[in-house]
Structure formats: structure tokens, C-alpha cells
Amino acid sequence: MLTMLANLFKILNSDSSPAQIALGFAFALFIGLTPFFSLHNFLILFLVFVIRVNLGGFFLASAVFTLLAYLLDPVSVEIGEQLLSHPELIDTWTQLYQSDMWRGFKFNHTLLIGSVVLASILFLPVFIIFTVLIRMYRIKLMAWFEKLKIVKFIKASKFYQAYERLGA
Amino acid sequence: MTKWIRWSGLFGFIIVVTLIACFWLFAAGPLTKLAIEKFGTDALGAKVDVADVKYGLNPLTITITGVQLTDKDAPMENIMSFDSAVANIEPFPLLLGKAIIPELTLDGVATGTQRNVSGAIAQSQTKDDEQEQPSTESKPNEQSEKTVETPSSNTLPSADEILARETLLTEQRGKAFEDAYQYHGKTIEDAVAKLPDDKALKSYETRLNAILKGKFKDIDDFKQRKKELDALKAQFKQDKQAIKDAKQAISDGKSDLKSKFKGLKSAPGEDFNNIKSKYTLDGAGASNLTALLFGEDAGGYAETTLEYYEKVRPLLIDEEAKAEKQALKEKRLDGRFIHFETDRPQPDFWVKTLRFTMDLPAVNEQTGSLGQMAVEVLDITHQQNVIKRPTVINANGVNLTTIESIEFKAVIDHRKKPGKDSFTLVVDDWKVREAKLGLAGLVLDSSLLDVNAQGQLIKGEMDITGTAVFNRSQFSSKDRTVLAKELVGALKTINTFDVNATAKGKFSGPKVSINSDLDRQLSDAFNARIKQRQKELEESLKRKLEKKLLSFAGDYQDKLKELDLTEGSLSDAGKKLESLAKSEISSYEDQLKAEAKAKADKEKAAAKAKLEAEKAKAKAKADAEKAKAKAKADAEKAKAKAKADKEKKELERKAKEKLKKLF
Numbered sequence: 001m002l003t004m005l006a007n008l009f010k011i012l013n014s015d016s017s018p019a020q021i022a023l024g025f026a027f028a029l030f031i032g033l034t035p036f037f038s039l040h041n042f043l044i045l046f047l048v049f050v051i052r053v054n055l056g057g058f059f060l061a062s063a064v065f066t067l068l069a070y071l072l073d074p075v076s077v078e079i080g081e082q083l084l085s086h087p088e089l090i091d092t093w094t095q096l097y098q099s100d101m102w103r104g105f106k107f108n109h110t111l112l113i114g115s116v117v118l119a120s121i122l123f124l125p126v127f128i129i130f131t132v133l134i135r136m137y138r139i140k141l142m143a144w145f146e147k148l149k150i151v152k153f154i155k156a157s158k159f160y161q162a163y164e165r166l167g168a
Numbered sequence: 169m170t171k172w173i174r175w176s177g178l179f180g181f182i183i184v185v186t187l188i189a190c191f192w193l194f195a196a197g198p199l200t201k202l203a204i205e206k207f208g209t210d211a212l213g214a215k216v217d218v219a220d221v222k223y224g225l226n227p228l229t230i231t232i233t234g235v236q237l238t239d240k241d242a243p244m245e246n247i248m249s250f251d252s253a254v255a256n257i258e259p260f261p262l263l264l265g266k267a268i269i270p271e272l273t274l275d276g277v278a279t280g281t282q283r284n285v286s287g288a289i290a291q292s293q294t295k296d297d298e299q300e301q302p303s304t305e306s307k308p309n310e311q312s313e314k315t316v317e318t319p320s321s322n323t324l325p326s327a328d329e330i331l332a333r334e335t336l337l338t339e340q341r342g343k344a345f346e347d348a349y350q351y352h353g354k355t356i357e358d359a360v361a362k363l364p365d366d367k368a369l370k371s372y373e374t375r376l377n378a379i380l381k382g383k384f385k386d387i388d389d390f391k392q393r394k395k396e397l398d399a400l401k402a403q404f405k406q407d408k409q410a411i412k413d414a415k416q417a418i419s420d421g422k423s424d425l426k427s428k429f430k431g432l433k434s435a436p437g438e439d440f441n442n443i444k445s446k447y448t449l450d451g452a453g454a455s456n457l458t459a460l461l462f463g464e465d466a467g468g469y470a471e472t473t474l475e476y477y478e479k480v481r482p483l484l485i486d487e488e489a490k491a492e493k494q495a496l497k498e499k500r501l502d503g504r505f506i507h508f509e510t511d512r513p514q515p516d517f518w519v520k521t522l523r524f525t526m527d528l529p530a531v532n533e534q535t536g537s538l539g540q541m542a543v544e545v546l547d548i549t550h551q552q553n554v555i556k557r558p559t560v561i562n563a564n565g566v567n568l569t570t571i572e573s574i575e576f577k578a579v580i581d582h583r584k585k586p587g588k589d590s591f592t593l594v595v596d597d598w599k600v601r602e603a604k605l606g607l608a609g610l611v612l613d614s615s616l617l618d619v620n621a622q623g624q625l626i627k628g629e630m631d632i633t634g635t636a637v638f639n640r641s642q643f644s645s646k647d648r649t650v651l652a653k654e655l656v657g658a659l660k661t662i663n664t665f666d667v668n669a670t671a672k673g674k675f676s677g678p679k680v681s682i683n684s685d686l687d688r689q690l691s692d693a694f695n696a697r698i699k700q701r702q703k704e705l706e707e708s709l710k711r712k713l714e715k716k717l718l719s720f721a722g723d724y725q726d727k728l729k730e731l732d733l734t735e736g737s738l739s740d741a742g743k744k745l746e747s748l749a750k751s752e753i754s755s756y757e758d759q760l761k762a763e764a765k766a767k768a769d770k771e772k773a774a775a776k777a778k779l780e781a782e783k784a785k786a787k788a789k790a791d792a793e794k795a796k797a798k799a800k801a802d803a804e805k806a807k808a809k810a811k812a813d814k815e816k817k818e819l820e821r822k823a824k825e826k827l828k829k830l831f
Contacts, residue, residue: 007458049177050174052173079505081287085506093508094510097507100258100260101260108508109506111503114503
């Protein structure tokens with residue numbers, strides 16, 4: 001937990017732009033909330049590696065969203081059930097179902113499509129909110145935060161220095 | 169825009185993916201080989217060997233070579249082996265963990281090939297040992313059964329041999345009768361020994377006369393005689409009981425011996441019938457010959473087929489159940505797959521077409537292989553409900569040497585419950601040569617065979633029927649036994665016959681029956697040929713059995729008469745003793761009664777006189793008291809009357825005075 005917190009502040013205080021960090025958080029929604037071994041996550045990983053997003057922020061947020069997924073899975077399943085059994089969408093699903101490629105994405109699985117839809121809905125709000133929040137943090141809180149005794153204490157601790165040396 | 173692209177990330181991603189692909193290409197083969205060997209060995213219970221597994225990328229293929237599946241029951245043999253299997257795999261379904269194989273081709277398929285090293289595994293060896301234990305124990309029984317059956321099938325023994333070999337009821341019951349006779353004889357002898365003889369009876373008479381002669385002198389004399397009489401009565405009672413016991417013993421003996429003699433008398437007949445049916449001397453016995461001739465081979469083929477089927481069947485059934493459980497689990501915990509209508513269904517495992525050619529087994533060394541079977545299996549999957557098609561097996565004979573054509577078709581349909589497995593088999597013009605029939609050295613030299621069989625299995629209940637028609641059949645035997653000669657002679661007259669086989673009931677233990685019109689034909693021919701011999705044998709047997717009966721029960725009638733006489737004499741003796749005791753005792757009792765009566769009369773008269781005197785005295789006293797009471801009453805009466813008169817006069821006077829005063 002302490003490591004995660006240290007990581008978070010390191011990311012927030014890094015040279016990465018707020019948008020890069022927030023985009024990393026937003027992509028992490030897919031990795032964290034949806035079943036990991038899925039074809040769409042292969043694409044997400046490709047995008048994360050290719051687009052200049054903050055990787056630290058991405059992996060950190062992935063771990064956090066994975067924990068959050070335990071709470072959100074029932075919601076995702078319900079969304080998936082509603083979508084896949086919606087009469088107006090049946091034709092679309094049936095059409096997609098005829099393709100091996102789409103079936104490779106497991107779109108007809110309630111948890112998977114529900115969580116992908118949930119992650120997609122949350123993608124933009126998370127990106128925007130975190131961009132704004134990180135900017136606000138850097139303008140108003142970062143200097144004050146750096147002066148906090150506890151932060152100084154942590155930064156001065158051998159553990160943090162060793163952590164820094166490892167380049168984590 | 170380019171500042172948003174992380175080139176190092178792009179290259180890194182490409183390198184990682186390439187590394188994974190290379191790993192898959194080089195390591196996937198050995199890993200798959202290990203997986204097939206491990207899971208195959210676990211499933212089969214014996215070693216599964218794979219020489220090599222290779223993957224190809226374009227198109228995605230898997231090639232498996234040198235596959236050997238050990239026969240669990242014979243570790244130095246393969247239950248099946250093939251040189252190579254080439255399978256095309258659809259790539260996208262594989263991403264979903266679904267192995268869809270459009271075509272799987274096997275080359276060099278063979279069954280029963282020899283292995284260089286044993287394919288037994290430690291666990292299966294232990295199990296085999298455990299399983300073999302009871303079969304080893306049962307061998308002596310099987311042996312003994314065979315020992316019993318062998319003479320019946322190979323030769324007709326003589327009457328003496330049969331009687332010496334068989335456990336006869338006549339002998340058993342004769343022995344039992346003899347034992348019973350000896351037992352009852354001893355019992356009766358003991359009982360008779362306890363009876364009073366003539367001398368003892370005479371002595372009783374003398375003693376009785378002494379006790380009852382003359383009148384009793386006094387009370388002591390009476391008491392003494394009574395004591396002697398009581399002792400004599402006790403002796404009588406004891407003797408009577410002895411007679412009763414002896415009579416009972418004789419009665420029991422007679423009843424038991426009669427019943428045993430009845431059984432003994434019927435024993436030769438029963439023995440004869442038993443021997444007759446056991447040594448197939450009649451038509452009914454001959455009707456079993458078809459099963460003897462063809463049952464072993466037919467049973468062997470059926471057993472092998474069922475073994476293979478039994479190995480395959482659980483894969484379908486268990487996997488179905490597993491898939492259902494998995495579906496339920498997914499729905500409950502992690503969401504579920506929703507399937508839509510499609511003409512491209514995707515079960516977890518599906519071999520759309522499997523093709524291979526295999527050699528047919530050789531019937532015997534001289535004829536060699538019968539040819540080959542080209543087998544095509546369509547839609548192998550454990551999820552037939554997903555592909556909505558049953559598994560179909562089509563097999564046709566190719567390069568056949570002695571058979572015109574073979575067609576086999578099976579449908580394994582588990583789309584709906586209960587599943588239904590069915591098959592049809594048609595064999596045309598099979599030139600059968602020198603087929604050993606396993607009875608009396610019989611060989612079917614030549615015949616033209618047509619086979620037509622069909623069957624189905626629903627809910628573990630099988631129903632299989634098959635007909636084999638043998639045309640232009642010729643038999644021979646090198647055996648010199650009587651049965652062999654008789655059989656060959658009988659079979660010479662038979663040109664065409666059919667064999668019908670059915671197997672019905674539970675899959676684990678079906679009721680199998682084999683019958684044929686050969687039964688009837690053979691029965692007629694066989695019966696005619698051995699009729700004379702049978703008659704002789706029957707007569708000989710009857711004679712010998714009767715002789716045996718006589719040896720056990722020859723003097724039974726005399727013994728019975730003797731017992732009857734003994735019983736009669738006992739009865740007379742008992743009656744005599746009874747009447748003797750009764751008459752003497754009654755006279756003595758009469759005397760005692762007369763004396764007692766005289767005494768009682770005397771006492772009665774004295775008592776009566778006394779009673780009358782007392783009565784007269786009482787009457788006189790009563791009369792005097794009565795007179796006295798009357799006089800007293802009269803006096804009181806007169807006194808009362810005088811008083812009344814006086815009162816009356818007084819009243820009249822008072823009344824007169826009142827009248828006077830009034831007027």
C-alpha cells in the first residue's frame with residue numbers, strides 16, 4: 001500500500017503530462033474491469049505500448065481497477081444480460097455471431113461485453129476528470145505537499161531511497 | 169501527432185509478440201506431445217506414446233506422428249496405433265479455447281500391433297493384480313466345469329462310464345434309505361427290549377391273584393395288599409408306556425421308510441432324465457449345438473466391439489455432463505455465453521471429418537487378411553447439441569479378398585436425452601474357408617456367408633439382432649470320436665442354414681441368445697442317426713439303475729412285513745395286559761365298595777331313629793305352650809269385653825242425661 005502510494009505521488013510529480021497519466025488511467029479501466037485474457041485487451045496493450053501514455057499510471061490503475069472489478073462485476077453482468085437479450089439488438093448480435101473473428105472477441109459473453117461497455121462509458125469521464133484533477137494537484141497542492149513533514153520523512157527514509165535507486 | 173507515438177513501445181511490443189510466436193512454434197510441439205502422453209495415459213490406464221508433434225502456421229495445422237495406445241490388458245500390444253495424424257485447426261476459435269478441426273486424417277492405422285517395450289504403468293499393474301485375483305480363484309471351477317462338459321461334447325460314453333462318472337440320485341437316496349432302515353431298526357429293537365415278555369405277564373397274573381384272593385382280614389391286611397397292588401399298577405403303567413413307545417417307534421419307522429422308499433423308487437427315472445438332457449441324447453440337447461459351434465467366436469467379436477465402445481462412450485457422456493456443469497458455474501459466478509442462431513456452430517472440441525483406413529483382422533492364417541476398411545467419422549464432438557448433428561461413422565470395405573462387400577454405419581446421437589446409439593452392418597458373399605468351430609474338431613471347410621445386423625442402445629439398454637446366412641456349406645472333422653463322426657455325418661445333409669443372434673438388456677450384462685434353423689436340421693439328422701444308439705443306451709441305463717435300486721431296497725417288503733407283525737403282536741400284548749389289570753382291580757374295588765355301603769346304611773338308620781324321637785319330644789312341648797297361650801288370650805278377651813260393656817253403659821247413661829238436660 002505504501003509502495004502504491006509512493007508510486008502514485010511519483011507519477012503525479014513526474015514529467016508526464018496530466019493527459020498522458022489520465023489516459024493511462026483510462027486505458028487501465030479495460031484491463032482492470034474486463035476479463036484479462038481477452039482479445040480486446042491485446043489491442044489495449046498494443047495501444048498502451050504504442051501511444052505515449054504513462055505506463056506507471058496505467059499499471060497502477062490496472063491493479064486498482066482489478067480490485068474494484070470485484071464490486072462492479074455484478075453490474076457488468078447485468079449490463080451484458082440486458083444488451084445481449086435486448087430484442088432490438090438481437091439481429092446485430094446474430095450478424096456478429098456469424099463471424100469467427102467477432103466470436104474470438106467473446107462479445108456474446110455477458111460479463112465481457114458488460115464490462116467492456118462499462119469501461120468504454122467510463123473512459124472519457126475518467127480521462128477528463130483525472131486530467132483536471134492532476135492539473136489542479138500540480139498547481140495548488142504539489143508545492144504544499146512536497147513541504148509536508150510526512151512526505152519529507154518518507155523521502156528521507158532508506159526504503160524510499162532504495163526504491164528510487166532501483167528506478168521503480 | 170508523432171509525439172504521441174512511442175516508437176520504443178511499438179518495437180518492444182512487436183519483439184514480445186514475435187518471441188511468444190517463436191516460443192509457441194518451437195515449444196508448443198513438445199508441450200503438446202507431453203500433454204497428449206500424460207492425459208492419454210491417465211485416461212487409458214496404460215501408456216500412450218507419441219513420437220513427435222509439429223505445428224504449422226499457414227494454414228494452422230498440427231501433425232502428430234508415431235502414436236501408440238497400449239492395450240491395458242496386454243501391455244506388449246497396442247490397442248490401436250497410427251503412423252501419423254494431420255489435423256487442420258481453425259485459428260479464431262482456438263483463441264476462445266475451442267479446437268475446431270475441419271479434417272483429421274490418420275495414416276497407418278492398425279490394431280493389435282506388437283510393442284517393443286511394455287506399456288504397463290505402475291498403477292494399472294496393481295489394479296490388474298487386484299482384478300486378476302478373483303479370476304485366478306475362479307479358474308478351478310471353470311476347469312471343473314470344462315471337465316464335466318468335455319465328455320458330453322466330444323464323445324458319447326458308455327452306460328457304465330456315465331454311471332461311474334455321475335452322482336446318481338438312486339445311489340444317494342438308496343444310501344439314505346439304508347441308513348434310515350438301520351437307524352429305525354436299532355430304535356425299534358431298543359423299544360421292544362423294554363417290553364414285558366410272556367413270563368413277566370404270567371408273573372403279574374400270579375401276583376394279582378395273591379393280592380385279591382379272599383377277604384381283607386383287617387385294616388393292616390388291606391393296607392399291605394393295597395401297597396402291593398399300587399406297586400403292580402405302577403409296573404403296569406411302565407409297561408404300557410413301553411408298549412406305546414415301541415408302537416410309536418415302529419409307526420415312525422414305517423412312515424419314514426415308506427417315504428424314503430417312494431423317493432428311491434422314483435430316483436432311477438429322475439437319474440435317467442438328468443443324464444439324458446446332460447449328455448444331449450435328445451433333440452433339445454442338439455438344439456444347443458449352434459451355440460456350441462458359433463457361440464464362442466460370436467461372443468469374442470461382440471466382446472471386443474463392446475470393449476471399444478465402452479472406452480469411447482464415457483467420453484461422450486461425461487463430457488456432456490461436464491459441459492452442463494461448466495455452463496451452470498459460468499452463469500452463477502462469471503456471467504455466461506449467450507449463443508445465437510448460426511450455421512457456424514463452435515463446440516469446445518469438434519473434428520468435422522476423420523478419415524483413416526485400417527486392416528481387417530485375419531480370420532485364420534491360411535486365408536490371411538480379409539482386406540481393409542475405409543472409415544470416415546463425421547462430427548466427433550461431445551457437444552452435439554451445439555452443432556445440432558449426431559456423430560456418424562461410415563465404414564466400407566476396400567481391397568477385400570474373400571468378401572464381396574462390407575458396409576457399416578453407426579449413428580451416435582446424443583443431441584437430446586436419452587441419447588440413442590445405433591448401427592447397421594451388411595456383409596455380402598463372404599467366402600468362409602476352413603473356419604474352426606471349436607466343437608468335436610469341426611471345421612467349416614467352405615461356405616458363402618451373408619450377414620445382416622442392426623442394433624441400438626438407449627439409456628444403457630441394448631437391442632441388437634443379427635442374421636448370418638450360410639450357403640453351400642461343407643463341414644469336416646479330423647476327430648475320431650463318435651460325436652465328431654455323427655456330427656459330420658449329420659452336417660453333410662445340410663447345405664444352407666442361418667444363425668440368428670440377439671443381445672438384449674442392460675449394456676453391462678445383456679441377455680445373449682443364438683439360435684438357428686441349423687438346430688432343427690441338425691436335430692432331425694442327429695436324432696435319426698443316434699436314435700438306435702440312444703435306445704440301447706437308455707435301456708442299458710434303465711437296467712443298471714433298476715439293479716442299483718434293487719441292491720438298496722431288495723428285502724424292503726419282507727422287512728416291512730416283519731415290522732407289521734411285530735406291531736400286531738405288541739398290540740395284542742398291550743390289550744391282554746390292559747384287560748387283566750382292569751378285571752382284577754374292579755373286583756377288589758367292588759368288595760371295598762360293598763363294605764363301605766353296609767357301614768354307611770347302619771349309621772344312617774341310627775341317625776334317623778334319633779332324629780324322630782327328638783322330633784316327637786319337640787312337638788309335645790309345642791302343643792302345651794300353644795294351649796297355655798290360648799287360655800291366656802281368652803281370659804284377656806273376656807276382660808276386655810266386660811270393660812267395653814261398662815264403657816258403653818256409661819256412655820248411654822251420659823247421653824240420656826244430656827237429652828234430659830236438652831228437653
